[in-house]
Amino acid sequence: MKNVLHWDPPEGLTGVEVLYTVQYFIYGQKKWLDKPECRKSNRTYCDLSAETSDYEHQYYARVKASRKATCSKWTETGRFYPYLETQIGPPAVALTAGEKSISVVLTASEKWRRTLEEGAVSMQQVYPALVYNVSMYSPQSHRMWWQCVANGSLVVPWLEPDTLYCVRVEALVPGPPRLPLPSEKQCISTLKDQTQEWKIK
């Protein structure tokens, strides 16, 4: 739910000192509202996360450029629906290896918040039907598994001992398709097979 408005400079004015002013509008309400931090700014983006934090509302934003005494018309966005359009960040992934299994513990990412003092809200709370798509890959056998889990943990059994496995996890929520944001690849090796060790001694 970190919602940042981006735009390109007017054609032909790249590199020229242009200042931008941003306003936003809550669908169903009456007037455009200012964003003071994005008034007469030279940046080509504006963080509207605080203004659009109520994800059950829908919003518009608009930008106008000004240079010396002249300014442009407003350019307006389409209707933005944070609940359906925000990308879902990957969960935190903790791996623990066993001999023939790997345990995966997942912690949902947090909703954007203004300050740390503000209570944390998990994306699981925003999207109760959130599920995780866990993919596991074995570099040695070039095999890949997928598994969809609703709760935050799973144990992948039936693995080979003393073998490297790599995991990537993506959070999926209902609604229209969104750009995926999978977690970083994390690898871990299963433990050596103790029974083999006993036989060798």
Added chain:
Amino acid sequence: DGVAVLPAPQNLSVHSTNMKHILTWSPVVVPGQTIYYSVQYQGEYESLYLSHMWIPSHWDSPIAKPECDVTDDITATVWYNFRVSATLGSQTSAWSILEHPFNRNSTVLTPPKTEVTKDGSHMVIELEDLGPHLEFNVVYWRSEPDAEERSKLIKNGGISVHLQTMEPGAKYCAKAQTLVKAIERRSAFSRVECVEVEGEALPL
């Protein structure tokens, strides 16, 4: 403007298996000429509230064969009407309408082709890919008296799915059926397939 002297296609009917719906009709024959056909559809809503409204099938461009895959036109479990007209040059026939509207809940469901294999000590099954509408219920068990049957829902075919780990010396079996939630129906089960893991059971 084409005058309707060309005969309209006859014997329209829909053949539907595993949620793939094919509209067919008897071809209009003019020796030495290629006849093209246009297909349009109307859902139950359109026939109830907008009876004049017909929507061109997603194939849109005229079709040279006397059949049309209308699977992507039928997107709800309601009644659908279809109509077909024939075109030859500037001549266009009258529309011929499907005698009885079609509802996808009447599709014929067949069990999937299955391949049960072993991957080391793992029992793996691969199911025929029958398209996006179909899911599969796989039932599997260890072949022994009073065996406990377990089942697994598989969302799509064409990929290998791990069923269970097998113990040496035991035989394991599986069968599968096709499921379609959109119409709340399922097929008969496929033929039972078994695999066995050589070797003797390990001493505890």
Added chain:
Amino acid sequence: GQEFQFGFCHVQGVKLQVLRKAFGTLRDTVQAQDNTTSVRLLRKEILQNISDAESCYFIRALLKFYLKAVFRNYYRQASELRLRRALSTLTNNFLALASALQPREEDKVFSLAESARRRFLQVQGAFQQLDVEAALIKAIGEVDILLTWMEKYYQ
């Protein structure tokens, strides 16, 4: 899975992703045509705090409204084929839903039906205050809000 459970009303056979995809085809066109952005029909406060039991009455009223008052009159404006096909998918699935959503006689609770009716009348009232064309466009442009509310009752 893939079923709606609006309190006592249970419906299978309508996939929410199919409705989402169909609306996705219409969305940009319809919402861009909506110039009365200061009006929202399905307001947040109307959709909040609806009990499970009341939800069946409310969704039935909304579906009936969309089927009879909205979609029917918007077809003329959906001249493009891809929009008309998407609209057909929406309307026929709404029809399937509405036909299946019959609360059982023994479950009819007057107070719930009345509460749902009052909510619905707020939507209809706002709709009727607008010019006809603008109202149709707005109602269709808010189907994503409706689908998001329906998603709470979708397993």
